[in-house]
Amino acid sequence: MDNEYLTVTALTQYLKKKFDFDPFLGKIYLTGEISNYRYRGNSHQYFSIKDDNAKISAVMFKSAFAKVKFQPEEGMKVLVTGRISLYERSGSYQIYVNHMEPDGVGQLYQAYEQLKNKLSKEGLFNAPKKSLPKYPKRIAVVTSPSGAVIRDIITTTRRRYPIAQIVLYPAVVQGQEAADSIAAQIKQVNADGNFDTLIIGRGGGSIEDLWPFNEEIVARTIYDSEIPIISSVGHETDTTIADLVADVRAATPTAAAELAVPVLTEEINKINNFYARIINAFNNKLVIKQQRLNKLKQSYIFKQPERLYEAYLQQVDNLSNNLLNFMKDKINHNSKILTDYSYRLKINSPLQTVKDYEKKVDNNFNNTVRAMKNILSDKSNAMQKTVSSLEHLSPLKTMSRGYAYVTSENNQKVIKKVSEVHKDDEIKFNFIDGSAYAKVKSVHQKENNYNVRRN
The missing domain is CATH 2.40.50.140 (Nucleic acid-binding proteins)
Structure with a gap:
C-alpha cells in the first residue's frame, strides 16, 4: 500500500x-x-x-x-x-x-535616455567647456584608420592650415570592443601630451553603429580629458552622448577640421592688414608728435631758458634776506635771555649759603663733642659711685675681717643652717685667701634657747 x-x-x-x-x-x-x-x-x-x-x-x-x-x-x-x-x-x-x-521603445534608445539622464544629473553636460586654441600646432585624431573621417580631416586641414600636424590614433569605432578602444586612445593622447586639440569621430550609421559613442566609459573619458575635444559622430541629425560631453560638437568630420584650424591665408591677410594699420597709426602718431615738437621748439623755454629762473632767483634772494633777519632777531633775543639769567644767578649765588652751612656744621660738631665729653664724665662718676657701693656690700670685704662661709663638699651648696649638717659630713670652709676641708664630729643646734646635741 x-x-x-x-x-x-x-x-x-x-x-x-x-x-x-x-x-x-x-x-x-x-x-x-x-x-x-x-x-x-x-x-x-x-x-x-x-x-x-x-x-x-x-x-x-x-x-x-x-x-x-x-x-x-x-x-x-x-x-x-x-x-x-x-x-x-x-x-x-x-x-x-x-x-x-x-x-x-527600442532597447538602445532606452539605454541612451537612461545614461543621458544619469550623466546630466552628475553635471557632465553642464560643466565648463574648454576653449579650442586658435592656432593649434598638433592635432590628435581618434578614429578608424581606414574610414573617410581621417581623410576628410587631413584634406580639410591641409587646405585651410597646412602648418598644423595631424597625428592619427587608430581606434575601433564599431562593435563590442569599440568603446574600450576609443576610451583607451583618448587616454593615450592625454598621456602623450603636447597636443592642442583632439578630434574623435566616425561616419554616419544606425544607432547600433554609433552606439560605442553612447557608452558611459567613453563619456567619462572625454569629461576627464585635459585636452579640448571636438566630437564629430554621425550626421548632423544624430546626437550621441559623446557629442553632449565634448567641448565642441561638429556635424561632420570636415566641420570638425574647420572648427579646429583657421584658414592660413585669411590669417596672413589679417596679419598684413594689422601690419598696415599699425604702420598708418604709427605714422599718424609720428606726425602729431613732430608737430608738437616743432611747437615746443618755438617756445621761449628753449630760446631763452634763463627766463625760467628769473622769478625763482628773486624769490631765493627774498628768502635769504628773510632768513638772515630772522637769525639776527633770534640771536639778540637769546642773548638777552642769557644776560638776564647770568644776573639772576649772580644774585642768588649758592656760595654764601654753602659757607653758612659749613659754619653751622662746625658749630654742631663742636657742640656734639662737648656734649659727648660731659656725658662720658657723668657716666664715669656714676660708675665710680656704684663700684664704691658694691665694695661696701661685697662679701669679700666682710671676709677680710675674719669671716668665712661653709659649703657642702658633695654639691658645693652654701650651708646656712646647722640643720643642713650631719655628723661625718665633709664640709668646706671658704676664706678670703683660700679654703679648708673638715669632717663633722658632732652637731649642736639651738632650740628654744637651749643647746641640743645631735650625735
Missing part, C-alpha cells in the same frame, strides 16, 4: 521533466511589467514579470544580463525571451530570461 505514495522529491522531479521536455515551454516570448526588482551588482538578477491578473517569477543569469543595454526599473514594461522550468527547492515554476528589451 505504501508503494502508491510518492515523495515530494519524486513528484517535483516528474513535474520538472514535464516543463523541460514540453516544446512549447522551451522558448517563451513574454510581455509584462517588471516587479520586485532590486539590482544586484555583478550577480544574477531575480525579479517577477506581471500583468493585471497574474505574476511569474523570473531569473536572469549574469552572462545574459551583461548583454542588456538599458537599466531595468521597477514597473517598466518589457519584452522577454526565455524558457519555463521548475525550481525544485521551492516547488515553484519560473522563467529563465535570456533576452530582455523595453516594450514599445
